Amino acid sequence: xxATPYVTVSCAVSLDGYLDTALPPKLALSNAADFDRVDEVRxxxxxxxVGARTVRRDNPRLLVRSPExxxxxxxxxxxxxxxxxxxxxxxxxxPGANFFTLGETVKLVYCPRSARTRIVDRLxxxxxxVPLGDRPRMADLLDDLGERGVRxxxxxxxxxxxxxxLREGLADExxxxxxxxxxxxxxxxxxxxxxAFPWTTDHRATLVEARPIGDVxxxxxxxxxxxxxxx
Numbered sequence: 001x002x003a004t005p006y007v008t009v010s011c012a013v014s015l016d017g018y019l020d021t022a023l024p025p026k027l028a029l030s031n032a033a034d035f036d037r038v039d040e041v042r043x044x045x046x047x048x049x050v051g052a053r054t055v056r057r058d059n060p061r062l063l064v065r066s067p068e069x070x071x072x073x074x075x076x077x078x079x080x081x082x083x084x085x086x087x088x089x090x091x092x093x094x095p096g097a098n099f100f101t102l103g104e105t106v107k108l109v110y111c112p113r114s115a116r117t118r119i120v121d122r123l124x125x126x127x128x129x130v131p132l133g134d135r136p137r138m139a140d141l142l143d144d145l146g147e148r149g150v151r152x153x154x155x156x157x158x159x160x161x162x163x164x165x166l167r168e169g170l171a172d173e174x175x176x177x178x179x180x181x182x183x184x185x186x187x188x189x190x191x192x193x194x195x196a197f198p199w200t201t202d203h204r205a206t207l208v209e210a211r212p213i214g215d216v217x218x219x220x221x222x223x224x225x226x227x228x229x230x231x
Contacts, residue, residue, distance in 0.1 A: 002146035005153040006226060009165055010041060010175040012216070013191045018183035019159055026058050029179040031214045036066075041175065043069035045082045045154040047108075047145060051161035052088035055099045062156070063103045079105045082154070085145070086110070087136050087161065091119035100126040110136050110144070138164050159189045166223075167195040173228070174205070174221040177213070199223070 012029035013019060020027045030038070042048060048062045063081045064070050070080040083106040084099055091111060093099075100107055100123070107127035111119050116131040123129065132140045145153060155165050165171045176191075199205040208227065209220040222228070 002143075002149075003151070004142050005046070005145050005150045006173075007142070007153050007155060007165060007171045008041065008045070008173045008175060009155045009162060009171045009223075010038060011157055011162060011191065012177040012179060014179050014181055014183045016182045016184060017191045018185070019157060019189045019191055020058075021183060022185050022187040022189075024057075027183070029216075030177050031216055034177050034213045034216045034218070037213060037218070038177075039065050039069065041154060042082060043073060045152045046078075046150045047083040047085050047153045049085040049087075049141075049153060049155045049161065050099075051158050052086050052090070052093055053160065054156075054158040055086050055093060055097055057158070059098050060156075061098045061102050081105050083108065083150070085141075085153075087138075087141065088119070089115070089136070091115050091122055093119070093123065095123045095126040110141050112136060138168055138170050142170060159191060159193060163192040163195060166192060167197050169198040169223075172222075172224040172226045174219075174223055176219045176221070178217045178219065180215045 011019060014029060043064045050060060050062065054060060062084050064073065074080050081103045085108040086099065087110045089112060093109065109119060109123065109127045109129045110132050111129060112135055113131040113133055116129055120129050130144060155161060206222040207219065208222050209218065211218045
């Protein structure tokens with residue numbers, strides 16, 4: 001049986017817990033130094049995962065930006081930038097999005113079994129479409145990645161995807177960058193949605209690092225006994 005990938009959940013939020021504003025353009029919550037830190041985490045990962053809504057809304061590149069880090073990955077026999085993965089229920093994805101067109105790497109699209117044919121017709125050879133039962137579950141996604149030899153997964157959003165991993169207790173580590181301002185818009189996307197999470201007043205997450213990075217604060221939490229280890 002393949003090992004389950006080590007899961008790092010990574011995002012930046014405002015002081016009042018928002019991921020973005022309600023309308024474009026994308027809100028820059030981090031600073032240059034923190035973006036560079038995130039680039040290093042990406043370089044250490046095998047796959048970067050975002051939800052389909054993030055692909056549509058933000059059109060992210062999801063690439064390792066530093067040429068030195070790309071060279072380091074290539075010297076280790078890895079592709080220059082990690083694989084990309086997304087999860088969709090509807091298949092409403094643009095094959096011309098940055099997710100699919102940028103980066104010479106594997107792109108995986110997870111979906112319900114019933115939607116596979118339609119999504120394959122829509123995306124063509126832009127990605128590998130992987131059906132996961134009647135309704136995609138993050139635990140099944142992790143099993144599939146493990147069978148593909150993935151050891152480290154970085155989950156970057158959005159709120160629905162972050163909520164699923166955290167609510168289901170599937171994350172090993174949380175890296176939360178807190179920006180020094182408020183958003184204050186109830187229609188804007190929040191860090192997580194409602195639900196019963198494993199970490200409560202009786203089961204507190206373990207804070208392992210609190211570090212200022214310019215005007216942003218990085219909080220790192222160990223969410224499993226695999227924190228910091230080799231999966």
